[in-house]
Amino acid sequence: MLIADALLQGILMGLLFALVSLGLTVIFGVMDIVNFAHGEFLMLGMYSVYWANFFFHIDPLIALPVSAVVGVLLGLASYYWFIKYLLRGPAIAQLFGTFGLMLFLQYFAMFLFSADYRMIDKGILVGKSLSVGPFIFDWTKLAAGILSLVAFAVVYYFLHKTKTGKALQATSLNKEAASYMGIRTDRMNAIAWAIGGGTVGMAGGMLVNFYYAYPMVGILFVMIAFACVALGGFGSIKGVFFAGLLIGILEMIFPVFGHLIGSDFLGPHFKFTIVYLAYFIIVVVRPQGLFGWKN
Amino acid sequence: MKIRSAAVFSLVLFLSLLIASPAAFSAEKEIKIGVLYPLSGALATIGRDLQRAAEVTADIINNKAPGVDIPMAQWGGIPNLGGAKIKLIFKDHRGEPDRGADLAKSLILDDKVVGLMGAYNSAVTKTVSAVAERYGIPMINDSSTSPDLTERGFKWFWRTTPHDNYFNRDLFELLKGLTEGKVKGVKAVPKKNLQNLAYACENTEWGSSVAKSIEGYAKEYGFTITKGLLYNANAPDLTSEAKALVAAKPDAMLFAAYLSDSLLMIRTLKGMKAQTKFFWGQDAGFEMADFAKTLGADINGVLTRTVFIDKITKVKKVAGQVNAIYKAKYGDDLTGATARSVVGVQAWAYVLNKAASTDPKAIQKACNEINIPADELVMPWAGVKFDAKGQNVLGRGLIGQYQKTTDGKVSLEIVYPFDLATANFIYPFPGWK
Numbered sequence: 001m002l003i004a005d006a007l008l009q010g011i012l013m014g015l016l017f018a019l020v021s022l023g024l025t026v027i028f029g030v031m032d033i034v035n036f037a038h039g040e041f042l043m044l045g046m047y048s049v050y051w052a053n054f055f056f057h058i059d060p061l062i063a064l065p066v067s068a069v070v071g072v073l074l075g076l077a078s079y080y081w082f083i084k085y086l087l088r089g090p091a092i093a094q095l096f097g098t099f100g101l102m103l104f105l106q107y108f109a110m111f112l113f114s115a116d117y118r119m120i121d122k123g124i125l126v127g128k129s130l131s132v133g134p135f136i137f138d139w140t141k142l143a144a145g146i147l148s149l150v151a152f153a154v155v156y157y158f159l160h161k162t163k164t165g166k167a168l169q170a171t172s173l174n175k176e177a178a179s180y181m182g183i184r185t186d187r188m189n190a191i192a193w194a195i196g197g198g199t200v201g202m203a204g205g206m207l208v209n210f211y212y213a214y215p216m217v218g219i220l221f222v223m224i225a226f227a228c229v230a231l232g233g234f235g236s237i238k239g240v241f242f243a244g245l246l247i248g249i250l251e252m253i254f255p256v257f258g259h260l261i262g263s264d265f266l267g268p269h270f271k272f273t274i275v276y277l278a279y280f281i282i283v284v285v286r287p288q289g290l291f292g293w294k295n
Numbered sequence: 296m297k298i299r300s301a302a303v304f305s306l307v308l309f310l311s312l313l314i315a316s317p318a319a320f321s322a323e324k325e326i327k328i329g330v331l332y333p334l335s336g337a338l339a340t341i342g343r344d345l346q347r348a349a350e351v352t353a354d355i356i357n358n359k360a361p362g363v364d365i366p367m368a369q370w371g372g373i374p375n376l377g378g379a380k381i382k383l384i385f386k387d388h389r390g391e392p393d394r395g396a397d398l399a400k401s402l403i404l405d406d407k408v409v410g411l412m413g414a415y416n417s418a419v420t421k422t423v424s425a426v427a428e429r430y431g432i433p434m435i436n437d438s439s440t441s442p443d444l445t446e447r448g449f450k451w452f453w454r455t456t457p458h459d460n461y462f463n464r465d466l467f468e469l470l471k472g473l474t475e476g477k478v479k480g481v482k483a484v485p486k487k488n489l490q491n492l493a494y495a496c497e498n499t500e501w502g503s504s505v506a507k508s509i510e511g512y513a514k515e516y517g518f519t520i521t522k523g524l525l526y527n528a529n530a531p532d533l534t535s536e537a538k539a540l541v542a543a544k545p546d547a548m549l550f551a552a553y554l555s556d557s558l559l560m561i562r563t564l565k566g567m568k569a570q571t572k573f574f575w576g577q578d579a580g581f582e583m584a585d586f587a588k589t590l591g592a593d594i595n596g597v598l599t600r601t602v603f604i605d606k607i608t609k610v611k612k613v614a615g616q617v618n619a620i621y622k623a624k625y626g627d628d629l630t631g632a633t634a635r636s637v638v639g640v641q642a643w644a645y646v647l648n649k650a651a652s653t654d655p656k657a658i659q660k661a662c663n664e665i666n667i668p669a670d671e672l673v674m675p676w677a678g679v680k681f682d683a684k685g686q687n688v689l690g691r692g693l694i695g696q697y698q699k700t701t702d703g704k705v706s707l708e709i710v711y712p713f714d715l716a717t718a719n720f721i722y723p724f725p726g727w728k
Contacts, residue, residue, distance in 0.1 A: 002542065009534050115339030117555060119562075119589045127593070127727075129566050138566040210566070211531075212558050212589070216336055220531040255535040259542060268536040269498050269525045 002260065005135055006252040012141045014248020019148035019203040020221050021228035021240045022155060023075075023196030029235025030172045030192035032091075033083065036098040038225060039218020040105035041197050045071050045204020046213035047109065050118050060123040061143065064205045071201015075193035083193070084186070102218075109215040117212040126209055140209035147206050151199050152241055158195075159237065168192065172235060227279045233292020243290060247275050325382040326373065326653060328643055329402030331395055331413035331423055334387035337529060337555055338415070340585060341632060344625075345415060345438070346385055348633035351621050352640035353381045363616045365671045367644050375651035381644060384408060388419050395419035399426040409653045410434060412639050415632070417441030418500035424452045433658045435646070437639025438632055440578070441504045445686040451655075453662050453681050455642050456635050457690035459501075459577065462600045463508040465692045466575060467516040469598075469711045470547070473573075473722065478710065480719025489573065491521045493545035495536055495560070496577075497552055498525035505551035505577050521545050528556040537563040547573035554580040558589055565593060565727045572723035574598060575694075584627045587697060587705050595699040596721045601631035604695045604707050606717045607675055614673040631693075634673050642667065642679055675715065696721060 024038045035041075045067040052063040078101060086097040120126055125139040159165040170178040171188040179185045204213075211217070228247060232239025255268040282290065330349055333342040354360075357380040360368040372378035384406055388395035395414050402408045403426070411427050411434040414420045420439040427434040428451050436444065436454040440462065445454050469478070476483030494509050496502035503525055513520050522543030526536045537560060540548060548571045552560060557580030574597045580586055581599035605628040608615030617637060618629045629637065642665070647653070650661035667679040669689075677689040694711035698718060708718035 002538075006535065006538065009538070013532055013534065110335070110339070115335070115343060117340060117558060117585055117589060119558060121589070121591055121593075127562070127565060129568065136567055138563075141566075210562060212555060214337075214340075214555070216339075220529060224531060251532065252535050252538075255539055259539055268539060269527060271535060272527065272530070 001134060002256050003253065006256040007249060008135060008137070009141075010249035010252030011245060012137070012145045012248070013251065014245035015145040015148040016141070016203065016207070016244075017221075017224050017228055017248055018241045018244025019144070019151055019206075020200060021225040021232075021244055022151060022203075022237070023071075023198070023200040024222075024225050025229045025232065025235055025237065025240040026155070026199075027192050027196040028229065029237075030168060031083075031189055033094050033098065034226075035196065036095075036222075037078070037101040037105055038196070038200060039220075039222030040102050040109070041071055041074055041200045041218075042204040042207070042221055043109060043213065043215065043218040044074060044105065045201035046208040046211075046217065047113060047118075047204075048201070049205040049208045050120060050213050053120055053123070060120050060205070060209050061125055064147075064202060067201045067205025068198050069201075071197040071199070071204070072194045073197070074201065075195070075197020076190060078197070079190050079193035083189075106215050106218070113215065115215060117214045119212040120208055123209060138210060140206070143209070144203075144206040147202065151202065152237070155195060155199065156237055164191065224275070227276060229289075231279050231282055231289055233289030236289065236291040239289055239291030246278070250275050250278060324377065324379040326376065326379050326647060327382050327384055327406060327408045328640075329399070329406060329408035329411045329413075330383045330385050331388050331398055331402075331411065331419065332385065332415055333390040333419075334385065336389040338390050338553065340554060341415065341583060342387070344584075344627070344630070344633050345636045347625055348621060348629065348636040349383055349385075349412070349640050351617070351624065352637045353383050355617070355620070356381055356640070356644045360616075360620060363613060363620070365613050365617075365641075367641060367671075370644075370648075373644060373647050375648045376653070381640070381647075383412075383640070388414055388416075388423075390416050390419065392416075392418045392422040396422040396426050399423040400430075403427070403430050403432050408432070409647075409655075410643065410658060412437060412643060415439060416499070416501065417444060417504070420444055421500060424449060427451050431655050433646075433655060433662060435639055435642050435662070437642075438635040439501075441501050442508065443500075443504060445684045449685060451659065453642075453685040453687075455638050455679055455687045455690070456602060457676075457692055458686065459505050460508055461690065462577060462692040463505065463512050465600060465694055465711060466509075466549070466577075467512045467518070469694055470518065470573070471516060472711070472713060473720075477713050478720045478722070479713065479716040481722045484722065486517075489546045490519055491543075491545045492518050492547045492549060493522040493540050493543045494520065494549040494551075495524050495526060495540055496550065497528035497556060499528070501579070502528070502551040509549060526556070528553050530556070530559075533559050533563050536560070537567055537569065540564070541567055541569045545571055547571060547575065549575050549577070550581065551577040552580045554583050554585060557581055557586060561590055561593060561597075568727060570726060574724045575600070578602075578631055582631045582695070582707075584630055587707070592699050592703060592705060593727060594697045594705060596724045597697045598694055598710070599697070599707070600692055600694050601707075602674060602676075602690070602692055603629060603631045603634035604693055604709055605629065606707065606709055607693075609717075610715070611673065611675060613671065614675075617673050629673070637673050638679070641672070645679075 048067045048070040049063045128139040167183045228243040232243030359371045386398040417439040440459045442458045442460045474486045496506040582601040646661045650657040695707040697705045
């Protein structure tokens with residue numbers, strides 16, 4: 001019973017982690033750039049829904065597209081006004097560049113919104129739960145899980161079934177060859193950033209239904225997103241999905257396991273130790289990650 | 296001739312003034328106190344509030360505040376130091392102990408501060424005070440409550456706030472009071488209905504020492520701990536922690552949480568429709584203005600230990616006066632954390648005035664002898680007087696309960712000590728809507 005409950009809760013949390021990581025892996029897949037500012041995109045997605053709710057009283061669920069649009073614009077702006085210029089420099093410049101973007105967005109958000117914690121207290125789903133037999137689910141988390149499934153399906157379809165998606169994949173496989181074939185790689189990069197920003201913006205918009213927004217919130221989730229991306233295999237959509245699920249389940253199951261055998265040592269305070277331990281083992285045994293193909 | 300004698304006369308007058316009252320010419324002197332708070336990162340909100348409260352107090356001392364009935368509000372600087380102004384130099388330690396230690400060193404060596412104050416997080420206070428001890432610079436700690444801090448035999452460390460052992464004992468006194476029918480508005484509760492306790496504490500210095508202390512008092516007062524867990528306050532998710540608490544089916548849930556994790560914990564427990572009779576938080580997150588603002592009516596019946604509740608302004612005149620200044624400037628009432636910051640700066644002012652010098656030895660002596668009377672404090676304490684370990688022995692805690700008001704908001708009412716109670720206790724915890 002306890003295990004089944006933890007498994008279900010873990011899947012929900014895992015779907016959310018996967019959604020947060022999706023954009024990160026898309027950008028990395030296409031451009032080989034680790035976007036350190038990914039968590040800040042999430043943070044701004046959270047704020048966009050929060051303010052839409054605060055100023056215009058739009059239900060946080062209905063305001064979700066706002067966060068997607070903010071995310072897409074943020075991704076495009078970052079690419080055209082910033083990342084594009086970094087590409088001329090060495091790889092280390094891209095690393096420090098996105099790190100700088102992260103710090104800038106964090107402190108800019110603190111300047112604009114102050115360091116206060118902000119939480120939405122009213123909404124269609126906020127604070128409501130669904131009882132199914134012995135299980136109780138948070139409606140907001142269920143909705144986040146569903147959104148994650150939809151987002152993955154759409155991105156997967158886009159990459160594998162549309163012409164642009166195939167061009168995107170070609171760019172990620174071999175940039176030079178792709179540009180010789182007439183693919184506008186610059187545009188592909190921009191599309192990757194738009195997808196990356198849009199999905200994580202939406203994840204933020206969903207998250208603010210049950211998590212507080214503040215300028216430094218990104219780092220909490222992006223740490224897990226990094227683990228997801230590395231675990232699943234850099235640039236792999238399928239990989240990040242299952243890695244997200246795995247992390248969510250591990251994080252929930254482990255403390256329950258500790259509870260069942262009556263051990264305080266295996267308590268919740270070590271749950272992320274196990275998550276990162278799993279990450280460490282997989283990276284050592286299989287450096288390309290679960291579904292990775294890039295070296 | 297006339298002009299010359301006049302000139303000589305004024306020169307003599309000027310020189311004699313110079314010799315007779317050095318104070319008159321050093322009036323603009325500043326006394327630098329280094330203040331370390333978490334001004335960015337997860338604790339930036341509380342850090343900002345603490346900084347504001349400290350600044351308001353320094354302003355009251357430096358520039359007088361006619362409406363405040365504390366002698367220091369009429370000083371306009373430190374009288375025994377020629378009216379020198381207190382200058383607070385704020386540094387942001389982000390809640391990181393090693394960063395705190397580095398900043399303390401730079402405050403002492405580069406800024407040449409006379410003393411230190413802070414650092415809120417017990418873990419940071421621990422490293423900062425170790426630096427102060429090494430350099431022989433006095434540190435007055437206003438708001439860290441880990442009991443161990445004054446158990447280290449330090450010679451340069453004093454703490455104005457009561458520590459967690461005082462507060463945890465208050466909690467068990469309240470539980471005992473409930474079983475004995477001493478609580479306002481509640482008939483005696485059979486002890487077997489409150490026997491089983493469960494706690495969840497954040498896993499740094501502060502939270503884990505609260506956990507240890509709760510275990511100790513539970514044994515002493517004859518309660519059973521059915522589940523106790525420590526968790527990481529910066530977790531993106533607390534579902535498994537909340538599940539573990541609920542699975543233990545405790546009569547009372549006890550917490551030591553900072554703001555972000557307290558919000559998440561309550562939301563998560565609410566999502567699970569967690570049931571318990573008694574819901575208590577050990578200060579920090581639970582007593583911050585943002586806690587009530589964010590969670591609203593969800594916390595009807597939740598208890599928090601604190602050292603200050605704005606209702607106290609009804610019974611303590613000076614608390615109301617200082618609170619009015621703070622509220623006019625920043626819109627919020629003082630809280631347990633910010634009011635302690637007020638007392639911290641106040642203690643510094645009294646100590647400096649008593650020492651009449653900025654020499655560390657003189658300040659050390661003044662700290663050991665200081666005795667601030669109760670009616671000059673914004674706190675409901677019997678005063679400030681340090682024991683040999685540097686702990687203020689005259690402090691005491693309060694326990695407040697959030698109660699829904701008719702306009703749908705919540706206000707914090709005093710329920711302990713029993714003689715100060717401002718409202719009937721809500722028992723059992725009404726649960727979530």
